[in-house]
Amino acid sequence: MLQRLRENKSAQGTLLALPTTLWLFVLLIIPLVLTLVVSFGKRSPDGDVIYTFTLDNYVRLIGYSTDCPNGQAACFDPLYVNILVRSLTLAFNTTVLVIAMAYPLAYFIARAHPKRRNLFLFMVLIPLWTNFVIRVYAWMMLLRKEGAINVVIGWFADLLNLPFTPLEMLYTPGAVLVGMVYEFLPFMILPIYTSLEKIDNSLYEAAADLGANALKTFFRVTLPLSMPGVVAGTILVFIPVMGTFIVSDILGGRQVILVGNLIQRQFLDARDPTFGSAASLILMVMTLIVTYFYTRKFGFGEEIVAA
Amino acid sequence: MNPHRRSPLVLAATVLVYFFLYAPIAILILYSFNASRANVKFEGFIPAFSDRVVMEGSMVQSSPCGPFHWYCDLSRNNDVIEAAGNTLTIAFTATIIATTIGTMAAIAMQRYDFKIKPFSQLSLYIPIVIPEIVMGIGILTLFSQLFGWANTTFGLTGDARLSLGMATVTISHIAFMVPFVTLVVQARLQGFDKSYEEAAMDLGANEWTTFRRVTFPMILPGVLSGALLAFTLSLDDFVITFFTNGPGSTTLPIYVYGLLRRIITPQVNALSTVWILIVFVAVLLLQWLQSREEKPSH
């Protein structure tokens, strides 16, 4: 038995990979299949799942209805579609802002003296490892009417003898955007840094030697070569933003509802897991489609592990 | 051409981004010393050390711990201590299991060819490309269906009833940690020359001794940084825990989240500050391990 196992490399590999594969199968694949099954089901009056096959939940998501207020035969309520669009827009805006902020910093670190690079990276890591919830809380303290930002602006207003009424910043879409940017910024810095750091210095010299100025070198050499990092970072930012519900919950109050909030409420407040499952699958499909087309265009490398 | 030359624009952007990263944390820490219990405005430090806490309205006038009043307060908060205990228990247990099976899987993926390899590889990538909430509600559905079925089928009642708790949180944490452990260890294994193992076998060591005496010590730094990454992921996790925890398995992030929806005292800031300090030490450790590993091997 042992002798046979010793000689059977394929069996050894299977045995080694089995615990992980099984674990992921039970806690990843089966739940996804269950979610799919539940999404075709119906909610029972006491919040349980009745297993049937109906597309009601998906129809409801799209907003198509035959029970209309004005007595029409069919009408369209864009409530949930709006939530999806809002989530996509927010994820897109967050990603763009994060790239704009992360790139210069990553560029700075990559071209810093090698001895100092680790320190600078370390300084990016610290906020990343403070807890996700704590980071949202920090912004709550900053953005409130009596919060630090208003206090600082107030000082300046006093100094210039200008009238100042504190800004209402908390519980606005802007607050959610800032919170998201803050949460995910480090996830963009690290992969971009990794791809920038790999660029051989002689390439810059070659570009200069061939007559490119700093700006041209950046757009023709640096930027294209760092694209794998940007792509990996985008995946690490875009996907979680699409699914996060705490940031909007805390900083957006009831004003900014995203897919994440929708799903969470269906499971915990509204107790309609069937509709929540359908929304969750739509969320997954949307992120997979975006990821697929995005990576197909640019491809992503090992930078994904950098964070 | 000086490779370390930097434009003032890049420098300015860098300073701003670092400011953006650190300003909220600085405010958070500052408020942990706030004399105001309402914690809306910073009303100054708690002025004095005294025998007992003296309050005036919502203002702390003096405390045995002085400015560190909220830290002392925190240390007496049983909910926090329990949540911290839960968080660490879950993180330790999940890290040990995830690191063990993740390392095994990394060796399998890197060294062997087998039938289910493409499937294993795919399942390792799933947690990276789907939003955490999708995974969270999927696992919640699995557990609630499974437990519902088991409880009725076997007529489980009272304490015997299966329900969400420490076990479900730990099991779910392992699921999202394993891929990261595997990816990190796999990356280290890529640079590992097979001839070390052949040399050990050549010198008379069997497969197990070879692994114990040669392979494992040599990939240990990689395994450790995988474990540390997994540990911090577990400490940090909110979403999966949110959907899989039950009574008695509240973790710190869940506890803080609960507070944020109710009244917030500077105690939360004190808790955050302690947390940041602990994480700071952990990251330092990670850096130290990595720098040890990156020393040239030849």
Add this chain to the structure above:
Amino acid sequence: MASEFAVEMRDVVKRFVTPEGNEIAAVDHVTMQIKNGEFFSMLGSSGCGKTTSLRMIAGFEWPSDGEVYIEGKPMGHTPPYQRKVNTVFQSYALFQHMSVYQNIAFGLEMEGAGADEIKKRVGRALEMVQLTGMERRKPRQLSGGQQQRVAVARALVKTPDVLLLDEPLGALDLKLRKEMQLELKALQQQLGITFIYVTHDQEEALTMSDRIAVMSKGRVQQLATPVEIYERPVNKFVADFIGESNFLEGTIKALSAKEASVFIPALNAEVKGMPMSPSLVNGEEVVVSIRPEKLRIVDGPAKGEGLFKARVVNSVYIGSDTHVYLDVHGIRLKVMEQNRISRLDPSSFYVKEQEITIYLMPENTLVLKKE
């Protein structure tokens, strides 16, 4: 000893599947017998099957077909740790997390030797490779040459019947290589154990070996002593791979055991030479080979058997020798002449376009099979 042969490979085949899904034979029906106490080399370029053969002897790979015997015993799927052979790896494979002492002691620990015995034997092994005093160093604190010595000591401390060496000097610079070649050879003679040495460096193989197996495309092309391999190559590959050769293509017109007459169309003449393979037949298309140092430039006109008119294309003076490149009826030939007399007068060297006569001596001219 149980067997006359330390190691024997009988009709061994090793097939691999390439990532593209094609099956290739890295070792293709190899048979060789390695005698006890012999310094045996496998020589060939990368991909010729020499390293795979060595790895099958060590037990890291198992033959797809055929059998490897060590001391007369078939090895089958015996794992490496149950074979009485030890290996010096190309990369040395010194355990980076262990000291020099721990590296050398590792194999003895595996045998279950006592602490005192280990200490004694490690000490002796270190002495043998002149590294006494380095016990506590880590491998990365040693120079390349020192690491190489540790690798040798680590394998030899186990007193194997056979020591396998996989290009052990490949990573060293030329001067150190030459020194280590002599040291390894001396060590082998002193210990009297069998060395099987894999190299792509023909000079190394010729210097050190008792016998050499020249390998190509997974097959043994010739297995013989260094002198035989150089002077009596069995086919064009060996003649080409070992040293330099001039080749002329032709057809056998007359054949006896000692001499063959080959018609060379390019020269429009017959050339006499020694047949190198018993399987040559009359009328066969063959290759005539003659080493540059064995091709003579002679005085006088190109009249008579084996004499041909040639034109100097280029002449390169390299100190000990002069290399003269010739054109003979459109064929390029190279002649190496030793500079036996000190002279400075440029006119005494060959000049471009000079007409000269060359002589192909029958005893220096080898008639080889094409493949």
